[in-house]
Amino acid sequence: MEKLTIKTPSDVLSFIGHTLGFWPQESLVCITMHENSIGATLRIDLPHQPGQELAYARTVAHYLTSDTTATSVLFAVYTSETTQAGSLRPQASTIAALTGVLAEQGITIRDGLFVGDDTFSPYDGEPGTSIPLPVSSTQTSAINAEFIYRGSFVEPTDQITLPSSNQAETKAAAVEHHMENIQAQPTEAALLQGRKLWADMLDSQDFPADDDCHALVANLQFPAIRDRLIADIPGMDEPMQQVLFAQTEQAPKWSRIEWAQQLLLHAYTRTSPEHAAPVLTAIGYINWWEGKGSKAHQFLQLALDTDPAYRLARLSDQMIGSGIVAGWNMNKNTAYTALPFDLP
Known part of the structure; x- marks a missing residue:
């Protein structure tokens, strides 16, 4: 696929929005870079307790250095907090701490943006000395047009x-x-039947019939079958445990993973709350694979809302909360990306 070039600050913000899938609020977003190639994108809530800047910076740096090829970082601070001429930017101490921590790792801050509710400007620019651009300009950027063209x-x-x-x-x-029906079959026969059903869905270009959705949801109620079906999503002939924890050297089939998420959401509408937890947990797992920790957490919490005792959802949420990053996202060759990009 031909690489696209990000040329303007509006392009950067468009890239962030489409990569995350949403417009950040009260967030720090960092993009790792190697030379002019973009690597991983991290979004994390801004700190709100004074005195925690260094600990926060170390946490952010821990995530960013998961990209072992990173040599520099772009960042954007999204906040409704305003700034006045002669005053420091909001989160200035946080950015200063992050700059120092990253420097210890040999990583430099390449550039930064300050993004308010309606306008954005260079983070290091003196407030009042540069003309802020409207956030709406991101809607007419070349990168935004390309993303929309791709759906x-x-x-x-x-x-x-x-x-x-x-x-x-x-x-x-x-x-x-x-x-x-599943319980009445020998374990191996039930597993093979469940995998075939799921493989047929993943290989199809159409949403399945309601009865097939009911059958899929039924299979997901059995932990041994559920784990195998989740591991079948990326389309890789690798040990199940390595696939589940995204620890393969081979890149997964991301288009197949995205289709699996659509299928699971479709199946969710064909089930009831008492059977929904495994479906929502599988979707949460997919979002973790893709590096979307916030969305993964939300899906896992929704799973626990339907079944507070659902063990896989609870353990998975604890794993994400502890800062464990899916292995695929530590390598630019296997990490989830919507499109390849370069900076000039």
Whole structure:
């Protein structure tokens, strides 16, 4: 695929929005770089407790240095907090701490942006000395046009809105019917049947019939089958544990993973709350693979809302909360990216 070149600050902000899938709020966003090639993108909530700047900077640096090829970083501070001429930018002490911590790792700050509700400007520019650009200019940037052409869009926030579902009792009965059939089979036969059903869905270009959705949801209720089906998503002939924790040298098939997420959301609308936790957990896992920790956390919390005792969702959320990054995102050759980019 031909690489695209990010030329303007509007291009940078468009890239961030499409990469994350939403417009950040009260956030620090960092993009790692090697020479002129873009690497990983990190979004993290801004610190709000004074005195925590150094600890915060070390946490951010820990994530950024997961990209072992990174030599410099672009950053953007998104905040509704305003600044006046003669005053320091909001989060100035945080950025200073981050600059020092990254310098210890041999990584420099290449540039920064200050993004308000309506305008943005260079972070290091003296407030009042540069003309801020409207945030709306990102909508006419070349990079934004390319992303939209490829079918991407930017949500106003990262809050997940699940598709609606109804007729819960009827759907629950349909899923339980399939569960009874699965339980009646030998374990190996049930596993093979579940994998074939899932493989056929992943290989198809159409959404499955409702009965197949009920069958998929039923299979996901059994932990041994569930784990195998999740590991089948990336389309790799690798040990299941290495796939689940994104620790393969081979890159996954990201288009297949994105299709799997659409299929699971479709299946979610064909099930009831009592059977939804495995479906939402699988979607959370996909978002973790893609480096979207905030969305992964939200899906896992939604899974726990439907079943507070659902162990995989709880353990996965603890894993993400501890700062563990999916292995694929530590290598630019395997990390999830929507498009390849260069900076001039």
